[in-house]
Amino acid sequence: MSKGEIVMGALAPHPPHLVYAENPPQNEATSEGGWEELRWGYERLRDSLSEKDYDVIIIHTPHWATFVGTHFLGVEKFKSLSVDPIFPNIFRYNYDLKVDVELSKAIHDSAAEEGLLVKMMENPDFRIDYGTITSGHLVNPKWDKPIVCISSNRSKFYFNSELMQANMIKLGEATRKAVEASGKKALLLSSNSLSHRHFTTEPEIPEDMSKEHITNHNQYLWDMKMINLMKEGKTREMIDLMPDFTEQTVAETEAGCLTWLMSALGFPDYKATVHAYGTVIGTGNAIIGWDPKKAKI
Amino acid sequence: MREDNVCKGVLVPGLPHPLLCPEKNEGWQRVRDAYEKAKVEIEESGAEILVLYSTFWPSILGHQIQAYPEPEWTYVDEEFHDLGSIDYKFRMDPEFAELAVTKCKDRGLHARTVSYYGFPIDTGSIVALKLLNPDNKLPAIIVSSNMYANRAESIVLGKSIRDAIDESGKKAAVVVVSALSNRLHTVEIDPKDDRIHSLKDHEWNSKFLEYLEKGRLEDVSQLSRQFHNEARVPKVVSFKPFWIMASIMGQNNLYDGNVLAYEPICGTGAAVVTLTPAEDTAGDLEYDEDDPEFYKGDREVLDFYDQPGMGPLEERDGN
Numbered sequence: 001m002s003k004g005e006i007v008m009g010a011l012a013p014h015p016p017h018l019v020y021a022e023n024p025p026q027n028e029a030t031s032e033g034g035w036e037e038l039r040w041g042y043e044r045l046r047d048s049l050s051e052k053d054y055d056v057i058i059i060h061t062p063h064w065a066t067f068v069g070t071h072f073l074g075v076e077k078f079k080s081l082s083v084d085p086i087f088p089n090i091f092r093y094n095y096d097l098k099v100d101v102e103l104s105k106a107i108h109d110s111a112a113e114e115g116l117l118v119k120m121m122e123n124p125d126f127r128i129d130y131g132t133i134t135s136g137h138l139v140n141p142k143w144d145k146p147i148v149c150i151s152s153n154r155s156k157f158y159f160n161s162e163l164m165q166a167n168m169i170k171l172g173e174a175t176r177k178a179v180e181a182s183g184k185k186a187l188l189l190s191s192n193s194l195s196h197r198h199f200t201t202e203p204e205i206p207e208d209m210s211k212e213h214i215t216n217h218n219q220y221l222w223d224m225k226m227i228n229l230m231k232e233g234k235t236r237e238m239i240d241l242m243p244d245f246t247e248q249t250v251a252e253t254e255a256g257c258l259t260w261l262m263s264a265l266g267f268p269d270y271k272a273t274v275h276a277y278g279t280v281i282g283t284g285n286a287i288i289g290w291d292p293k294k295a296k297i
Numbered sequence: 298m299r300e301d302n303v304c305k306g307v308l309v310p311g312l313p314h315p316l317l318c319p320e321k322n323e324g325w326q327r328v329r330d331a332y333e334k335a336k337v338e339i340e341e342s343g344a345e346i347l348v349l350y351s352t353f354w355p356s357i358l359g360h361q362i363q364a365y366p367e368p369e370w371t372y373v374d375e376e377f378h379d380l381g382s383i384d385y386k387f388r389m390d391p392e393f394a395e396l397a398v399t400k401c402k403d404r405g406l407h408a409r410t411v412s413y414y415g416f417p418i419d420t421g422s423i424v425a426l427k428l429l430n431p432d433n434k435l436p437a438i439i440v441s442s443n444m445y446a447n448r449a450e451s452i453v454l455g456k457s458i459r460d461a462i463d464e465s466g467k468k469a470a471v472v473v474v475s476a477l478s479n480r481l482h483t484v485e486i487d488p489k490d491d492r493i494h495s496l497k498d499h500e501w502n503s504k505f506l507e508y509l510e511k512g513r514l515e516d517v518s519q520l521s522r523q524f525h526n527e528a529r530v531p532k533v534v535s536f537k538p539f540w541i542m543a544s545i546m547g548q549n550n551l552y553d554g555n556v557l558a559y560e561p562i563c564g565t566g567a568a569v570v571t572l573t574p575a576e577d578t579a580g581d582l583e584y585d586e587d588d589p590e591f592y593k594g595d596r597e598v599l600d601f602y603d604q605p606g607m608g609p610l611e612e613r614d615g616n
Contacts, residue, residue: 064375065375065376066375066376067376067481067483068376068481068482068483068484068485068563069483069484069485071378081414081415083413083414083415083416083417085354085355085356085416085417085419086355086356086357086358087358088411088413088416089411092413092415117483117484117485119379121378122378122379123373123378123379123381123382125371125372125373125382126373126375126378127372127373127417129375151375154532155483157530157531157532158480158481158483158530198357198358198445199358200357200358200359200407200443200445201358201359201407202358281357281358
């Protein structure tokens with residue numbers, strides 16, 4: 001068996017607004033569009049993936065929050081309706097997806113060897129979180145690849161950002177080892193926004209773009225700081241700044257997804273490709289790809 | 298007993314263990330038994346509707362109120378999925394939910410009903426409704442917990458719901474679904490070894506329960522900021538359930554308190570407490586925080602030039 005590899009990693013945020021704006025048949029709510037900058041960014045990310053050969057998508061999601069360890073989906077198929085508890089007016093999505101349980105279990109076991117507390121989720125009635133579904137849809141709307149879904153352990157709340165990051169670095173290493181041992185080619189997604197202070201009201205027409213902007217300038221400056229570090233290939237510095245960034249902008253990086261991704265990719269020192277930056281109800285969202293082949297050029 | 302449209306207040310915890318596996322721990326069974334006693338108290342109170350406020354249902358866009366007439370699903374908790382699935386079918390009161398939203402808007406709040414098939418009702422609400430209202434004898438509404446709301450907004454939310462109760466003419470039981478201390482064990486434990494996560498958490502829980510047993514609801518409400526700092530993992534900005542409960546029930550200390558159970562569930566402080574309006578119990582208030590009537594939006598200290606109520610400060614400053 002040949003050695004498996006991570007063919008690409010991406011920051012792939014999950015505002016359900018982006019699915020709503022595209023009007024896919026799976027979503028019951030319909031719109032007049034909106035958030036084009038980000039949606040076109042996802043188009044560019046999909047284009048960059050079109051030449052890649054990969055077997056599985058591994059998603060680390062903030063919206064499956066666990067407090068006792070990190071959990072992994074352990075059932076082969078899920079088919080149900082996902083209704084967003086925050087934005088039910090725009091996201092009611094009928095999903096039908098497959099899970100690569102073998103790889104899921106392999107990452108679980110690899111993480112356990114790293115000393116992390118882990119658990120398989122084997123209840124077939126479990127409902128998949130909308131973060132996983134949104135990122136999964138926007139990267140692969142055909143859903144023709146199985147996924148591995150990893151919960152976000154909220155050790156940041158119970159301890160601090162530094163401990164969360166230490167655990168996510170271990171989880172990233174465990175993920176890379178398991179992928180390499182599996183012989184499979186994997187796409188990794190960090191399903192999170194950057195700055196994350198929302199507006200607390202919504203326009204009458206949710207897609208009214210005249211109302212969309214960053215919540216405050218502080219968030220914008222921090223988002224740009226982090227994105228520029230990614231563009232320059234300074235991902236270790238970016239991770240070092242993460243606790244301050246998370247604190248200052250109530251960033252969704254608190255869930256550990258981006259730290260996990262950077263660790264799994266071996267802390268890229270090559271330039272990331274920024275496909276888009278935009279806001280959704282005031283939060284900062286970037287779509288960014290890391291292609292390990294660039295490291296070899 | 299004092300005559301009041303809100304004839305009962307109930308605090309219950311929301312983790313699924315008392316519903317799904319009470320037999321695994323004697324304390325979890327005692328919480329389950331306490332739920333049963335609270336159910337009987339509600340039945341005997343003459344309540345015609347249950348008003349739930351669940352800290353397990355976060356909202357961002359203002360305040361959401363469940364209004365789907367008969368929500369039905371097979372639910373699995375995202376943390377405790379190995380305990381099994383929960384089939385549920387509940388009875389909501391859409392008309393009352395709409396009235397509550399109207400009253401929220403009258404007081405300046407951003408609020409809306411949610412009425413969608415398949416909406417993910419939260420673990421806490423499911424556990425509370427399954428155990429307190431198993432046959433759906435009473436219709437209910439569920440009110441979300443806005444993650445950014447602080448005291449003023451929460452007090453106004455409670456008053457808005459009280460307005461709806463008074464206008465409807467219905468007798469209501471108010472149920473808040475929340476742990477006291479909320480620090481979970483972050484490792485797997487044998488159920489028989491469950492305990493409150495720390496002595497400090499236990500001491501603060503005990504202090505709150507001492508007050509509640511004396512009927513001092515408003516005093517507990519006004520101590521909520523302190524409790525949040527001392528005994529809560531700060532996943533949200535503040536500890537709101539007693540702000541909501543007190544502002545719905547009347548912001549006083551005139552209750553008969555009944556602590557039916559206090560036990561650890563996975564490290565958290567799980568209490569079942571009932572409050573019944575009384576003529577005179579604990580007497581005067583001990584604390585004196587502000588008592589807002591209307592919500593006028595976030596007071597943005599950094600963006601104050603844009604606040605319409607403050608006017609163009611440059612002109613005032615004579616520039």
